[in-house]
Amino acid sequence: MIHPHLSRVHVWDGASHLGVGTVRWSDGAPAGRIDAVDVTDPEGTAEYSVLPGLIDTHVHLIGNASDTPADFLAWPLITRPEEQVLHGLAHARRALSVGVTTVRDLAADDVQFSLARALESGIVEGPRVLAHGLVNMTGGHGDLFIPPAVVERKPVADGPDACRALVRRWARSGADGIKVPVSGGVLSVGDKASWRNYTDAELAAVVDEAHALGLRVAAHAHTEDGIRRALAHGVDSIEHATKLTASLADDIVVAGTTVAPTLLINDRIADGTAPAAPAQREIARELVAGRDVAFRSAAAAGVEFVLGTDANGFHVDFSDQWDEMRAMARVLGWDAERVLQAATSRAARAIGRDADLGRVAEGFAADLVVVRGRPWEDPDALRADAVVAVVRRGRVVAGSLPASSTS
Template sequence: MKLAIRAGRLFDGVAAEPVEHPVVLVDGGRIVAVGSGTEPPAEAEVVDLGAATLVPGFVDSHVHLVFDASTDPVSRLSDLDDDLLLDEMRARARQALAAGITTVRDLGDRGYLSLRLRDELAADPTAGPQVLAAGPPITTGRGHCWFLGGETTGGPDAVRAAVRERAARGVDVVKLMATGGELTPGTSSHLAQFAVDELAAAVDEAHRLGLPTTAHAHGATGIANAVAAGVDMIEHGTFMTADSIEPDPALIAAIAEAGIPIGATVAQKPKPGVTPPPRILKLLPLIVGLFREFRAAGIPIVCSSDFGIGPLKEPDCLPYGPTQLVTFLGDAPADALRAVTSLAADACGLGDRKGRLAAGFDADVVAVDGDPLADPAALTAVTAVFRAGVRVPLPR
């Protein structure tokens, strides 16, 4: 049975000019055609969404389904056994999907639970996004997020073994903790964890097994190590020092030269009375300056959420991200929309299936009120969601 989705206009994931009066024809979970002002074929079931704008389902390239978006997600996690945790992860997956997030890349779970969820959601597209999963991130002894279970003893051989274990489990991506992080007491965001030869061994082993890699890296040494090791993506990339942000122009040029995208985990959903941690708030203007330098160097900036790590990071916060790119980086709305659709899909290795509304792509389609190409805030006014061509019942 073919499905024809009609609406007022459409952003295809790439073009700055909308398609007016679109008809998206879907068959077997894939888009077979996108027309403008065309009549749906007689045999198709027609869904008319009126004046809404159709956009590609959003791709969140950095999430943590195991974290609960409280002020202390780490302690909370240690209170939960796997069954209870998996139930919470299912609820978060539903919350994300209802906001139009049809694909998430989980960059750190406990006990490979996100892989179990991935397999469940593959069987029921209305229950959550498509999941790409890293399992427990690979880290050093008592290193960043060690409590998720991904500690290694150190040295290239141990890191290779950790990659092989994940490949055997069936992960989609390998996550490497190249520096400490804000969430983990006893680690420092500005300090490198692994040496270059350890990261290079991980990347080599992952690539040999057909897996992409992405590195959590704040401090410049960690970023430089990740670039030298040949990682496929860098998360955060903040050039953090002990108390400031200090961009290194030569390193920025090296990131650009290598074509490595930066995952800017900036999306957050405003909550009355809640502000980001004071340390981050203080650094914010400097981080904005840094990201403008990334833009100027031609580095692809993917907008993601890191959802779960704090109160502003609810599982449905990604659609708020593009507005921040427009406000802080001065992005054109179309660029900001690409950062959560086609560009995010490319960075996740899904550029031929996700992030665009075009023939041959998965029928992950979101309808929003208003015109996000004029104001990306419209992305948060979701009126309909389809994943793999199946309409998702939305909570009222």
């Protein structure tokens, strides 16, 4: 078993800066673990810093990853699943190259489950993928990504019994969790964010069955009603939460539910930076109109926002996590250290992996990012071009370890 190390580096452990020291890890089977963290100079100086690998809690891996232009909605319909999984791998590796060592795919089926297994077993190199099976109603947000004339559609579930059956199907297929829309969305065709998705009885069945099978539930919710209903039924995270109110923020804090704010994607659709139809742009503009003020107030009230980009390779790229983090600092009023926590240790807690991910500490996974400088001191320093090396499962998978730090 090999025991690599970094010495004379700043150690930011997922919560705070410890000082300058050495981090040692193993890269043997079944997965690399951190062996020791020795801080020898709490006030020292160094050129490089080591951070925990970033965790993006909301992505969509399956989409066009090539340089050949493709239509966002048509591409999945004309691309075979065998080919889709390769595009998903390309997206995953792009995220890995900028220090994202864990992603959570929130619209998964057998394509993502297969990719996740291949990555976990080490057949191919990439980040850890947690895949949440989508439980969605006929004519719901997820179903509206497929034109009505298309006969071969993704699975849907209508009625409490069918909802339970689809949760069980995804659990059998290897899902790490369940995603359920409780409001409409932005990019789905003919959708309105204000539309209710699922009755209370159906939503209760989804959450109850998922929790009975040990699966976390992420709820897509833009509206006040959607957020309120998601909280009432005990979901584990809320995605977007764009129309969050002060009262709902207090309820979220009491419930301990995490929120992925997905700032960039809605901003880019609203301002035309990312391509979108006029109707989609209008939905996004309405959603973000009062969002920033509400989110800053919610952050001050203690809402647990975590890194979630909604990256799909089309509106948000799989190397945009650092840009999202700077946006979080700006919108939420956080300093750089609080943002980094939201992308590491707090994100790990949000996905139920805080016992082995998101920290630079003995016994934790050797998922590490080596960067120039001290990014926890300045939000403007949260940049992908500062990354010089990425370690995943104890192996260097992007860049190279600084020679001055390994001697």
